[in-house]
Amino acid sequence: MKNNVKITRVKMGITQQQLSQRIGVTRQTIGLIEKGEYNPSLQLCVSIAKELNKTLDELFWEVE
Amino acid sequence: MKNNVKITRVKMGITQQQLSQRIGVTRQTIGLIEKGEYNPSLQLCVSIAKELNKTLDELFWEVE
DNA sequence: AATGAATGTAATATATAAATTGCATATGTT
DNA sequence: AACATATGCAATTTATATATTACATTCATT
Numbered sequence: 001m002k003n004n005v006k007i008t009r010v011k012m013g014i015t016q017q018q019l020s021q022r023i024g025v026t027r028q029t030i031g032l033i034e035k036g037e038y039n040p041s042l043q044l045c046v047s048i049a050k051e052l053n054k055t056l057d058e059l060f061w062e063v064e
Numbered sequence: 065m066k067n068n069v070k071i072t073r074v075k076m077g078i079t080q081q082q083l084s085q086r087i088g089v090t091r092q093t094i095g096l097i098e099k100g101e102y103n104p105s106l107q108l109c110v111s112i113a114k115e116l117n118k119t120l121d122e123l124f125w126e127v128e
Numbered sequence: 129a130a131t132g133a134a135t136g137t138a139a140t141a142t143a144t145a146a147a148t149t150g151c152a153t154a155t156g157t158t
Numbered sequence: 159a160a161c162a163t164a165t166g167c168a169a170t171t172t173a174t175a176t177a178t179t180a181c182a183t184t185c186a187t188t
Contacts, residue, residue: 001106015134029176031136039105041145041175042065042124049125056120060106061113079164093146095166105145105175 002063006034008052023047066127070098072116087111 009019020030025044032038033048040048049059073083084094089108096102097112104112113123 017134026177027135028137028178032176035136039107039175041103041105042109043103044175045106045109046124056125060110061120081164090147091165092148092167096146099166103145108146 001033001039001060002036003033004054004059004063005030005048005052008054008059009034012052019048019051022051065097065103065124066100067097068118068123068127069094069112069116072118072123073098076116083112083115086115 009016016027016030016034020027023030023044024047029038029040029044030048033040033044045056045060049056052059073080080091080094080098084091087094087108088111093102093104093108094112097104097108109120109124113120116123
C-alpha cells in the first residue's frame with residue numbers, strides 16, 4: 001500500500017512521533033504505514049488525512 | 065463510517081453478492097460496510113472503489 | 129567523542145476486521 | 159401457495175491491524 005504520507009508529513013515539518021500523538025496511535029504504526037507494508041483501516045487513513053490537511057485520494061489513491 | 069457504497073452499487077444495478085464476488089470478500093462483509101458500522105481496511109476500500117468506478121474520496125470522504 | 133532526537137525494526141500481546149455458517153424476512157415470480 | 163433471490167443479522171472462528179516493549183542506527187549538536 002504505497003502512499004504519500006511520509007512526503008506530506010516531512011513537508012509539513014512534523015515528526016512521526018508528533019503525527020502519531022495527534023492521531024492517537026503509536027509511532028510504530030505511522031512508521032509501518034509510511035513504509036507501505038501495511039494495510040491501515042479506513043478510520044486511521046481518514047485521521048491521517050485530516051491531520052495532514054489532505055484528502056484520502058491525495059494520500060492513498062493510485063500512488064505510483 | 066458512513067459511506068456511499070450502497071447507493072453507488074444499487075445505481076450500478078448489481079447485488080451485494082455480485083460485488084462481493086468480484087472483489088473477493090463475503091456478502092456479509094459488503095453488507096456490514098454498507099451499513100456503516102464497520103471500519104474496513106484501505107485495500108478493501110480501494111477494491112470496492114475500483115469495482116464501482118469511483119475514487120476513495122467519492123465513496124468514503126466526508127460523507128454526510 | 130558523547131549525548132539526544134528521530135527513525136527502523138523485531139517479538140509478543142491484544143483488539144478487531146473479515147470469514148464462515150446458519151437462519152429470518154421481504155419481495156418477486158410461477 | 160410455493161419457490162427463488164436479495165438482504166439483514168447473530169454466533170463463532172480466523173486472520174491481521176495495532177499496541178507494547180525494547181533495542182539498533184543515523185544524524186545533528188555540544
